[in-house]
Amino acid sequence: MTHLEVRELSPEFGVEVLGFDPKAPLDDATREQLRDLFDTRRLLLFRDIDLSHEEQARLCTMLIRKGEAETIEAMGSRESFISNKLDDGIAPFGRLQFHGDTMWADKPYQVLSLYGTDVQQPAAPTIFVDAVGAWKTLPEDLRRRAEGREVLQTAGAVRRGNMSGVLLTEVENPPSTVTRINYTHPRTGETVLHICEQMTRNVLGMSDAESEDLLTSLFAHLYQPERQVGHDWREGDLVVFDNIALQHSRARVSKEGPARTLRKVASPMPRLRPDQLPRWKAEAA
Numbered sequence: 001m002t003h004l005e006v007r008e009l010s011p012e013f014g015v016e017v018l019g020f021d022p023k024a025p026l027d028d029a030t031r032e033q034l035r036d037l038f039d040t041r042r043l044l045l046f047r048d049i050d051l052s053h054e055e056q057a058r059l060c061t062m063l064i065r066k067g068e069a070e071t072i073e074a075m076g077s078r079e080s081f082i083s084n085k086l087d088d089g090i091a092p093f094g095r096l097q098f099h100g101d102t103m104w105a106d107k108p109y110q111v112l113s114l115y116g117t118d119v120q121q122p123a124a125p126t127i128f129v130d131a132v133g134a135w136k137t138l139p140e141d142l143r144r145r146a147e148g149r150e151v152l153q154t155a156g157a158v159r160r161g162n163m164s165g166v167l168l169t170e171v172e173n174p175p176s177t178v179t180r181i182n183y184t185h186p187r188t189g190e191t192v193l194h195i196c197e198q199m200t201r202n203v204l205g206m207s208d209a210e211s212e213d214l215l216t217s218l219f220a221h222l223y224q225p226e227r228q229v230g231h232d233w234r235e236g237d238l239v240v241f242d243n244i245a246l247q248h249s250r251a252r253v254s255k256e257g258p259a260r261t262l263r264k265v266a267s268p269m270p271r272l273r274p275d276q277l278p279r280w281k282a283e284a285a
């Protein structure tokens, strides 16, 4: 069995895994160990590795699909990059508020991975919070107000809180879905505080004022500074995280600044029409 060394990144979530070779075949015990770490620690960091698109996709699929063939068919065969330098880069500038990718889909990504292919310093960090831990520690009065309530999750158009420098996107026909605030994680069965500042429009069955008041109180708990863990990017870093249990945000990136190109692989991919895809507009004032 491959011997992996594991180091905690924070008491709540995240581990750095040392000794992993993405080119070597994986034995069953190592697969189990990585799946178990992914389910319990929610974020895996591998540093200084050389990783192809296919190897990245295979690792992601393996982490969420027990017993199934590790194929990349569900990931899309085209490579995509978060980048301020490539012409077709995703989210090429600005700041990103906290969100889970595709939270507006009926089946949001379970796994999201980013691999640093071109990273110059200083690179804007990605910042994570744990929405499972947030539900567990929610004060009793807030839990009573939130439990069983439904929210509308939508792509592209929510504006709230500190918008300074936020990347504004335009979506012709934004996809949306309705979910419980206390959301059951599809793989681990844990309860997730499933709202985010970027995509949760409102609480159903409440006035706008009541809805925003409840969401603001929940966000204050979820995004407390002590809950946030940043990752400072270096080239050759792979971060694989549970996109439902964790949310992420990003400090400001500019087109003129240091290169920051991260290859993104996620699963399962929702099927979208062209009019449901975002266009990057401008930074908010």
Ligand SMILES: [Fe+2]
Binding pocket: 099, 100, 101, 248
């Ligand atoms: Fe994202």
